[in-house]
Amino acid sequence: MTTPVVELSGVSKRYGDVLALDDADLRIERGELLAVVGPSGSGKSTLLHIMGTLDRPTTGTLHIDGYDVGALSDRELSVLRARAIGFVFQQFHLARGVPAIDIVADGLLYTGRSRAHRRQAAEQALHRVGLGHRMKHLPHQLSGGEQQRVAIARAVLGDPPLLMADEPTGALDSHSGETVMALLRDLNDAGTTIVVITHDRDIAASLPRQVRLKDGKIISGVRA
Amino acid sequence: MSAPPLVPARMPVADVIRVGGHGLRSRPLRVFLSALGIAIGIAAMVGVMGISASSTHELDRRLSSFGTNLLTVTAEPESHLPTTAVSMIGALPAVDTVSAVGRTGARVYRNDHIPTERTGGIVVYAARTDLPTVVGARTVAGSWLTDAYTAYPAVVLGWTAARSLAVYETGPGQLVWLGGRWFTVVGILAPNDLLTDLDYGAFVGWPVAERELGFDGYPTTVYTRPQQSAVTGVQPLLGAAANPENPGEATVSRPSEVLKAQLETRRTLNALLLGLGAVALLVGGIGVANTMVISVLERRSEIGLRRSLGATRGQIRTQFLAEALLLSLLGGAGGVALGIGITAAFAATQGWAAVVPPWAMAGGMAATLLIGGLAGFYPAVRAARLPPTEALANP
Known part of the structure; x- marks a missing residue:
């Protein structure tokens, strides 16, 4: 039996008086492609932050790639993010004035790889997302869909076991959105576990598994 | 558990400088202006010391030709x-x-x-x-x-x-x-x-x-x-x-004593000018600190992104400290060059040989590093303390 990529048990997150996430249990196996779906304020972002180890649960335990997150220091969590988790954000977060290849190469900046290695890997990753012809382009010279593909290339650079995509198509037109979703499916076919956070029911419905959230509770999709 | 230990990778110095310089490259005008503050302070100090050294050198030359x-x-x-x-x-x-x-x-x-x-x-x-x-x-x-x-x-x-x-x-x-x-x-x-x-x-x-x-x-x-x-x-x-x-x-x-006494009076003036240079340097340092505080505020999402890419708090702190040091070093190098220029121009008008003591240049750069470190420390610590979720929430 393989260890699950993500395992939450009884995870709650409280911000002051607000219970943003209420006793969540979730297990994500290697190679899954799933949607976390729910209206705004349902706790999607909180779940993303906790699964991405950007925030810690108030109660409950979380395992990522076999590590007990609650037992790790902030330093160790940083290393875990560098090695095991890739992030894709709605707003792309690409540095202005930096060529695509260097943006992507920064995906491995904190892993101790040499710059030459990082750039070489970035070149491959850009080919992988279909932007082999856009290496030297600056973000503002790229379309929204291309920018998001650059961000995806950065996120999957070190082949992390887990890719977290937060509303990856939220800032894109429908055509670009489809391209990005198709890319995520390709990456999943190649073995990457992908969690897509979305409020878009159509996108959620197109993925093999949906985890539905409402008012901080997981209401369906607990098991695949 | 068989999982490997999670130890942060050391960042090579070249990467530290590159990442620190990234923030500077994207805002050249602001960098120029805040480096200018440092440069003026350093130029004033190096210039005063250069002119003083040049005049001492001139005095020595005269005394050695006339004798004491x-x-x-x-x-x-x-x-x-x-x-x-x-x-x-x-x-x-x-x-x-x-x-x-x-x-x-x-x-x-x-x-x-x-x-x-x-x-x-x-x-x-x-x-x-x-x-x-x-x-x-x-x-x-x-x-x-x-x-x-x-x-x-x-x-x-x-x-x-x-x-x-x-x-x-x-x-x-x-x-x-x-x-x-x-x-x-x-x-x-x-x-x-x-x-x-x-x-x-x-x-x-x-x-x-x-x-x-x-x-x-x-x-x-x-x-x-x-x-x-x-x-x-x-x-x-x-x-x-x-x-x-x-x-x-x-x-x-x-007469040689009279000449020396005149030089002593000039030393008092030099001390005053050095003090003014130090004030300019202090103001320049505050300018750098200000620039860094604003830089940290503006770049919350970058900080969040870097944390999500796996940067430790220490690495974020190092990045902003390196940025502050580079910024003030830039100003320091410009200031030393400017100070040498001032000395050379003044010496030329007096018909002296221009002498800038190496310790003045080294001291200028050291003062710059000190200022940069002090000015960058607090903003860097703030940047490092920023929780990743908060940083990502404000694009």
């Missing part, structure tokens, strides 16, 4: 020394050379049409022929009075005197109206930094002064050079030797 063993004995105004002064001083132990000038009442003019009140501050002296060897004077044109000239109406002009008389050449055609008759200018002296009085002098031979200018033959200033080791021993004896009857009426001085 020259002593002068001057009679009170409107009085004179006895005729025995020169021989009495020459008889003192350890005194090698001695010479004298005697102030005459004569006036000198460019020609005989100049109104008599326009003397130009020039004083006509009767001078002994051995004066240049004692005071270290040299001529820029012509030559000093030789024995052959002393009985004839020949004059040697001090540097400033020649300028104010508009005499630039020497020779038979160069005449000045001195004491009611024409004198031929046979020499012009180079400026004498040690004895500036000589620059305003017109020197004629002792015999011709007595014969033509009504000179009484008494010396008014005696110049002497004791052996270097004996200077302080000889100095107190000079007053009595020059004027045994009224030793108090002669003023004994050591």
